[in-house]
Amino acid sequence: MDFRQEFIEFAVEQDVLSFGEFTTKAGRRSPYFFNAGLFNDGAALGRLAEFYAKAIAASGLAVDALFGPAYKGIPLVAVIAVALARAGTNLPFSFNRKEAKDHGEGGSIVGAPLAGRVLIVDDVISAGTSVRESVELIAAAGATPCGVVIALDRMERGRGQLSAVQEVQRDYGIPVIAVASLDDLLAFLQNRPDFRANEAAVANYRQDYGIARSSG
Numbered sequence: 001m002d003f004r005q006e007f008i009e010f011a012v013e014q015d016v017l018s019f020g021e022f023t024t025k026a027g028r029r030s031p032y033f034f035n036a037g038l039f040n041d042g043a044a045l046g047r048l049a050e051f052y053a054k055a056i057a058a059s060g061l062a063v064d065a066l067f068g069p070a071y072k073g074i075p076l077v078a079v080i081a082v083a084l085a086r087a088g089t090n091l092p093f094s095f096n097r098k099e100a101k102d103h104g105e106g107g108s109i110v111g112a113p114l115a116g117r118v119l120i121v122d123d124v125i126s127a128g129t130s131v132r133e134s135v136e137l138i139a140a141a142g143a144t145p146c147g148v149v150i151a152l153d154r155m156e157r158g159r160g161q162l163s164a165v166q167e168v169q170r171d172y173g174i175p176v177i178a179v180a181s182l183d184d185l186l187a188f189l190q191n192r193p194d195f196r197a198n199e200a201a202v203a204n205y206r207q208d209y210g211i212a213r214s215s216g
Helices: 003-013 042-059 073-086 129-140 164-172 182-191 196-209
Strands: 017-023 029-034 065-068 093-101 107-111 117-121 144-153 176-181
Touching: 003 017, 003 042, 003 144, 003 176, 003 182, 017 196, 029 196, 042 073, 042 144, 042 176, 065 073, 065 129, 073 093, 073 117, 093 129, 117 129, 129 144, 129 164, 144 164, 144 182, 164 176, 176 182, 182 196
Parallel strands: 065 093, 065 117, 117 144, 144 176
Antiparallel strands: 017 029, 093 107
């Protein structure tokens, strides 16, 4: 099985990905909900990191270091660095404090110095705020933000015709790697009779709010 399909199955098993009726921050009625915060034990977080590592490797992107924006990116960047090292790619990693420390070593960056091509690690991209802040921190350190890796791309339009992911790609000129996307979720539903009852609702939601396939 493709790792993207394995990831969707894993997310469903962990109740990270659930089906029903949910209201998004944009006020839309969504037939599915993805809450990466529910990857909240050691085994689940470790397996999640392995999926991230596979997605990074599959992208072919040249990466020198990893960066996790506070707060959600902090545990993610650490476990992903471990998973990549176990797979044969040992990368330095760092993360930021919300408030700069004025004693001890000082500064707002914890971990390895930001240098070279830095990949930003996050769970999802909604408003893109953490990406913007990360890009600014990395550039201020003299390093180069080379991309963003997330768990799920909802492939959903924002206020305009582009998705939050597409807006990041347009605004910063960097790729966004997703472990899985809404298209992968639909493929999962089509191939699983026990979940097929949700397929029509998710497909309709994509029709109403999804980005055009030709632009993805």
